Amino acid sequence: MLKAIFFDIDDTLYDSTSLTTMARKNSIRAMIDAGLPVSDEEELSKLLEKVIQKFGSNYSRHYDELLKELGVAWNPKIIAAGVVAYEHTKAGYLKPFPRIVPILLKLKEKYKLGVISNGLAVKQWEKLIGLGIHHLFDVVATSEELKYEKPQKEIFEFAVKKLNLKPEECAVVGDKLDSDILGGNRAGMHTIRILKGKHRNEKPASKAERPDFEIADISEIFEVLEKMK
Amino acid sequence: MLKAIFFDIDDTLYDSTSLTTMARKNSIRAMIDAGLPVSDEEELSKLLEKVIQKFGSNYSRHYDELLKELGVAWNPKIIAAGVVAYEHTKAGYLKPFPRIVPILLKLKEKYKLGVISNGLAVKQWEKLIGLGIHHLFDVVATSEELKYEKPQKEIFEFAVKKLNLKPEECAVVGDKLDSDILGGNRAGMHTIRILKGKHRNEKPASKAERPDFEIADISEIFEVLEKMK
Incomplete structure (x- = not known):
């Protein structure tokens, strides 16, 4: 029994699939809004995916690594924009x-x-x-x-x-x-x-x-x- | 000029003063709700304050240290309850x-x-x-x-x-x-x-x-x- x-x-x-998809998308848009000098969302999305694959989903500095991959200097405004957008989206989808x-x-x-x-x-x-x-x-x-x-x-x-x-x-x-x-x-x-x-x-x-x-x-x-x- | x-x-x-005060208060209440075997909010509040003084406000494991101070075994449910309550309160007060x-x-x-x-x-x-x-x-x-x-x-x-x-x-x-x-x-x-x-x-x-x-x-x-x- x-x-x-x-x-x-x-x-x-x-x-979880929608949360992750939308949170990443919104974090990319927020980083572009905060001054990321690349604005192809598709390209950024693929690059972020690559970074997450490489460092694992529990790594806490994905956006720092994304900037490195893009050859962009460390920028706390851009990183923070990504973090805040991710967290806000998560709160909506969880x-x-x-x-x-x-x-x-x-x-x-x-x-x-x-x-x-x-x-x-x-x-x-x-x-x-x-x-x-x-x-x-x-x-x-x-x-x-x-x-x-x-x-x-x-x-x-x-x-x-x-x-x-x-x-x-x-x-x-x-x-x-x-x-x-x-x-x-x-x-x-x-x-x-x-x-x-x-x-x-x-x-x-x-x-x-x-x-x-x-x-x-x-x-x-x-x-x-x-x-x- | x-x-x-x-x-x-x-x-x-x-x-910031209200945010911090209310976020800590709500995190303590959430930890009690999640099973913390001490329920004197005043006492917990003072102990948490002590932990934050000791480790600095940017340390990421205040609640782990609070459990140690109380002689309570590491408990991810209690810690997570504190973190989530802090973040939710922060979102409301920021x-x-x-x-x-x-x-x-x-x-x-x-x-x-x-x-x-x-x-x-x-x-x-x-x-x-x-x-x-x-x-x-x-x-x-x-x-x-x-x-x-x-x-x-x-x-x-x-x-x-x-x-x-x-x-x-x-x-x-x-x-x-x-x-x-x-x-x-x-x-x-x-x-x-x-x-x-x-x-x-x-x-x-x-x-x-x-x-x-x-x-x-x-x-x-x-x-x-x-x-x-």
Whole structure:
């Protein structure tokens, strides 16, 4: 019998793809407004993407590196313009997907709820708090704290054990086949893929990435839970 | 003849005292809400103040240190709650003092405008951008970039020279006697003290800290400028 449901955060609980896309776009526009001597948004967008790939998404000086790539001298006005635009846009987009909150509340009546997330612990908690859902979860497992990351099965096993459950009593809901679904399958949990965000059109690369269920929207989870019985 | 006016940022252009007070208060409340096992807001407020004194206001891990001081294990939920509450409160309070914007626009018709600020360049620019006034200044001098800080006269001299002016052609507007006014006097500029924020009741410690003029509100600057003629 199912006793717990674990959620991924980005593109599962909120629209991370739109947030990132729009925040980067607005940061580029703000930097142009603040005096960046290049105004091709497309070109800047690609260069910023390259910088983020190179230094990782948790690096705190992407805009400093963007200026270096452009051969532009360090400029605190331009950098600050990018930071402020990013933060303002983030505040506007960091909202739960429609129906997430009432559905989590309804699920909470019958199941334990958890989060399994790759990333820095404080940063991931900031998202849950910004989304206003931080009080809803019985366990939040982050890769920074556990030194294991999805799809490694240890991070899933930690979350399951934390609730004194067996893997077959737990389900994972996430958008990424090679992370949420692969890891959940490896750990012996039920896996539910949610078709949201930039990975929604991807196909499983192997049998191990095949989810038990696919849903287009969180509201379909109740049908899936019925089928599991 | 007066040709330029230089402004301090905190408690001169916006209500930094209220922002800091309310942001710290709300961060403490959010940390209690997130599970901090101490709930005396007064005690926590004093302890946080102590931590900020010890590590400086630009240190990025005040809440981590607060937990250490309390003997509480590192907890990303509590830390993130403090960070998010601080940032949300900041967004609400980072507004120009009433009348600042139309008055700067009016002053700009006749004078060059500048900012002289102690602090990290990107952080100070973030304030100007958040306030929506970053396009109004002809020069922004920060202590991080210049390696001199108020009340050292070099930072004032830099700003004056940047506009090809003489000190006697420039005025400084700021709230702090031992910083804005002392430094402006040392550099040979006109000094205007604005009675705002937590330093508003302080008395000059020496003749060198005595401002040429005192105003209770920025709208009084026009009378001062008339008197200077």
